[in-house]
Amino acid sequence: ATDFGIKEALKQLGVNAINDGTSTGSDNFSNGDIIESYSPVDGQLIGKVRTTTRADYDKVMDVATKAFKSWRDIPAPQRGEIVRQFGNKLRDLKEPLGKLVSYEMGKSLQEGYGEVQEMIDICDFAVGLSRQLNGQTIPSERPGHVMREQWHPIGVVGIISAFNFPVAVWAWNTALAWICGDVCVWKASEKAPLCSVACQNIIAGILKENKLPEGISCIINGDYKVGEFMTTDTRIPLVSATGSTRMGRIVGKTVAERFGKSLLELGGNNAIIITPSADLKVVVPGAVFGAVGTCGQRCTSTRRLIIHESVYDKVRDAIVGAYGQLTIGNPLDEKNHIGPLIDKDAVNMYLAAIEKAKAEGGNVLVEGGVLEGEGYESGCYVKPAIIEAENHFEIVQHETFAPILYLMKYSGDIENAIETQNGVAQGLSSAIMTNEMKEAEKFLSYAGSDCGIANVNIGTSGAEIGGAFGGEKETGGGRESGSDAWKVYMRRQTNTINYSDELPLAQGIKFDL
Numbered sequence: 001a002t003d004f005g006i007k008e009a010l011k012q013l014g015v016n017a018i019n020d021g022t023s024t025g026s027d028n029f030s031n032g033d034i035i036e037s038y039s040p041v042d043g044q045l046i047g048k049v050r051t052t053t054r055a056d057y058d059k060v061m062d063v064a065t066k067a068f069k070s071w072r073d074i075p076a077p078q079r080g081e082i083v084r085q086f087g088n089k090l091r092d093l094k095e096p097l098g099k100l101v102s103y104e105m106g107k108s109l110q111e112g113y114g115e116v117q118e119m120i121d122i123c124d125f126a127v128g129l130s131r132q133l134n135g136q137t138i139p140s141e142r143p144g145h146v147m148r149e150q151w152h153p154i155g156v157v158g159i160i161s162a163f164n165f166p167v168a169v170w171a172w173n174t175a176l177a178w179i180c181g182d183v184c185v186w187k188a189s190e191k192a193p194l195c196s197v198a199c200q201n202i203i204a205g206i207l208k209e210n211k212l213p214e215g216i217s218c219i220i221n222g223d224y225k226v227g228e229f230m231t232t233d234t235r236i237p238l239v240s241a242t243g244s245t246r247m248g249r250i251v252g253k254t255v256a257e258r259f260g261k262s263l264l265e266l267g268g269n270n271a272i273i274i275t276p277s278a279d280l281k282v283v284v285p286g287a288v289f290g291a292v293g294t295c296g297q298r299c300t301s302t303r304r305l306i307i308h309e310s311v312y313d314k315v316r317d318a319i320v321g322a323y324g325q326l327t328i329g330n331p332l333d334e335k336n337h338i339g340p341l342i343d344k345d346a347v348n349m350y351l352a353a354i355e356k357a358k359a360e361g362g363n364v365l366v367e368g369g370v371l372e373g374e375g376y377e378s379g380c381y382v383k384p385a386i387i388e389a390e391n392h393f394e395i396v397q398h399e400t401f402a403p404i405l406y407l408m409k410y411s412g413d414i415e416n417a418i419e420t421q422n423g424v425a426q427g428l429s430s431a432i433m434t435n436e437m438k439e440a441e442k443f444l445s446y447a448g449s450d451c452g453i454a455n456v457n458i459g460t461s462g463a464e465i466g467g468a469f470g471g472e473k474e475t476g477g478g479r480e481s482g483s484d485a486w487k488v489y490m491r492r493q494t495n496t497i498n499y500s501d502e503l504p505l506a507q508g509i510k511f512d513l
C-alpha cells in the first residue's frame, strides 16, 4: 500500500514503535499496559503506547502541582510568548501532524490539516488574550472604598478528550489554560493515543528551549479508569471533558461530588431547517458536508434535515443525487470525500442504528452498508445512508456517531420546524436555510433554536476560533475556545479596599463600640 508519507511524519513527530504514554514534558515514563494503535485507514499497527498507572499519575500530579507555583509567577504576556512559539512550531509541523491525525483517526487529510490549523488559530487567539485577562472596578456604596474583581489562575487543569478531534480539543483547552497561568494534564482518547504523544513532543521542545520546568504540559494515557484518577482528584479544580453524554453524566457527577468545576462538551443531535426560500446551491453542500464530513463523526455533524413540505421533493432529490457523487476510500488520498469510521465497534453501532430506524418505520432512501474489497481491508469503511424518519423515533432522538442522515417534513410556519429542531435531548448545533429575514431572526431569537450554536445559511459543522463553542441540555453547557471562555480556567476574586480612616459597614449597618 502507498505510505502517503506516514513513516516520515511519525519520524518528524518523534513518535516511535513503542512510546511512553506518561510525560511531564521532557521526562517520559510509564508502567501500565500497552495500547496498540491500529489505523482505521488500512488496519495497520501504527505504534504502541504504554499507559499510566496510579503511581505514574501521582508522580505527574506532584510535578504539575509544583510547576503551577512557578508558572503562575510568570506574567501573562510572557506566558503568551510561549504559546506564540508553540503556534509557530505547529505551523512548521502542520503537514506531519495533520497526516498523523488523518491516519490514526481516519478523517480526510484536508480535515487533519484543518485540525492543526485550529490549533494554530487558538494559539494566536490566546497570545492576544494574554494581555486582556481584565477584571473590573466596581463602585462601592461606602465612602472612601473601591471594589475590584480579579481573575487568578485556577491550578492544574485536567483535560479528557474524544477520539474525533484528537489534537484540536487539547489545544483549545491548553492554549487558554496556559496563558491563564494554569498547568495541564491531558488524558487523550484511548483510540488516538499517538496523537497525544506527538503533541506532547512538540510542546516539550518549546518548554525546554525556554528553560521552563517540567509539569506545565503533562500527558497520561489509558481508558476511562485513568480518566477517573483526575475526576476524583481534589488537586484538580477544573476537569474539561469532551466526549459522549454517557461519559459526561458520570464525569459531571463525580467532579461535582468533590465541588470541582467541570467543563463538559458532549454529544449533539444537530439539525438543519430548510425553508421554502432556501437556496439549493447553499443547502446541498452545507447539508452533505455536514452529514458525511469526518464520516459523520463530528459532534456538530448534521443528523437531521427538517424540510418544508412545499420543497421537500426537490431538496430530497438534490441531496440524494449529491450522495451519488461521493467517493469513499483512503482519507489520505485527497480525491476521496469520506474515510473510515474509527473502528469496528463504530461500524456495528452504525449498522444497528440503520436496522433500528427501519424497524421503527424509517424509509431508506440511500442504502448504507459496509464496504469490502481492495482498499477497504480495515473493515471500517461504510456507505453514508439517508433515511426518511420521524423526530420522535427513539433512534432519531439518539446521537449515532456515523454518517446516517434523517429526513423529515414540516408544514406551516417556521415555529413548527423550530419545535422539531428543539425536540431532542441534545443542544449543540443548529442551522436554518432561508432568505426570509423574519424567519432567520425568529430562529436566532429566545423563542428560536435552543442550541449553543445557531447558524443562518451555513451548515451545522465547521466552527471557527473566536466564537464560544459548546451546547446546552445534554451537550453539557460548557463553552470553549472563543469569546470569554477563558474565564472558566481562572478563579474569580472580589476585593473591597478601604482608603478612608473610617469603617462604615455595608447596608448602613451600625456597630458602635
Ligand code: NAD
Binding pocket: 160, 161, 162, 163, 164, 165, 187, 188, 189, 190, 222, 223, 224, 225, 226, 227, 228, 231, 242, 243, 244, 245, 246, 247, 248, 250, 251, 264, 265, 266, 267, 268, 298, 299, 300, 399, 401, 428, 470, 471, 475
Ligand atoms: P467517549 O465518551 O467514549 O470518550 C471520551 C473520553 O472520555 C475518552 O478519553 C474516554 O477515555 C473518557 N472517559 C469515558 N468514560 C469516562 C469516565 N467515566 N471517567 C473519565 N473519563 C472517561 O467519546 P468518544 O467516542 O471518544 O467521542 C465521541 C463523542 O464525543 C460523541 O458523543 C461526540 O458528540 C462527542 N464530542 C463532543 C464535542 C463537543 O465539543 N461537544 C467534541 C467532540 C466530540
